Amino acid sequence: MTNHAETAKELFKKGYNCSQAVVGAFAEELGVDFDTAIKMSSSFGGGMGRLREVCGTVSGMLMAAGLKYWDLNADAREAKTKHYEKVQELARRFKEKNGSIICRELLNGIENSTSPIASERTAEYYKKRPCLELVGDAAEILEQYINENSTVKTC
Numbered sequence: 001m002t003n004h005a006e007t008a009k010e011l012f013k014k015g016y017n018c019s020q021a022v023v024g025a026f027a028e029e030l031g032v033d034f035d036t037a038i039k040m041s042s043s044f045g046g047g048m049g050r051l052r053e054v055c056g057t058v059s060g061m062l063m064a065a066g067l068k069y070w071d072l073n074a075d076a077r078e079a080k081t082k083h084y085e086k087v088q089e090l091a092r093r094f095k096e097k098n099g100s101i102i103c104r105e106l107l108n109g110i111e112n113s114t115s116p117i118a119s120e121r122t123a124e125y126y127k128k129r130p131c132l133e134l135v136g137d138a139a140e141i142l143e144q145y146i147n148e149n150s151t152v153k154t155c
Contacts, residue, residue, distance in 0.1 A: 002029070008139035012132055015121060017045025021135045022060030026142065030067040047103025051114050055103045057131075057138035058094055062087055064142055086145075093141045098134060106130060 008025035016024060019041040027037035043049055044059035069086055071079055095101050110128050119125055126132055 004139040004143045005136040008135045009132055012135045013121075017042065017056055017118075018131055018135050018138075019044035019056035019060035019063070022057050022138045022142070023063050025139050026064040026067075030064060032067060046118075050116055050118070052104035052107070053102065055094075055101055055106055055134060055138075057134045058091060058101045061090055061094065061138040061142045065090055065145075068146065090141060090145060093145070094138060097137055097141070098130075106134060 002025075004025045008021045011024045012018060012021035016038065020038050023032075023037045023041040024034060027034045030037075032040070041056075041060050041063055044054075044063075045056040047053040047055055048059070065086055066083070070083055074082075091101050098106060100106055107129065
């Protein structure tokens, strides 16, 4: 069985952004080819294009949940309600573990620049930032949720 947290961390270490790392870790089993998953999640790193809004790990976790749980055949209103319950539960778990789902709050003043220029991935980058751990947390939370709900019908 895949350890999604470790896979997500490895993807992040290879240079993928936080959102890409989480979605990429789940891509194959969610029926999405890796390249499509990476493209789909590319805009959400750094709290949505380094705007420091919703953490890219959370966005990635929720994109993967959408791929896993959304039912195209369900009544739209009912499907949204059931799906948003899942979204809120996943976000709650992440916030409970990390104190926030907002990138700039999670960075806690380390770097809140909204410059579109991606930070260089140096040893100092990994030493100062919680991003690698957050990538693992988001993947672990989603994996646990999927395992807990493996017998539950999708939306």
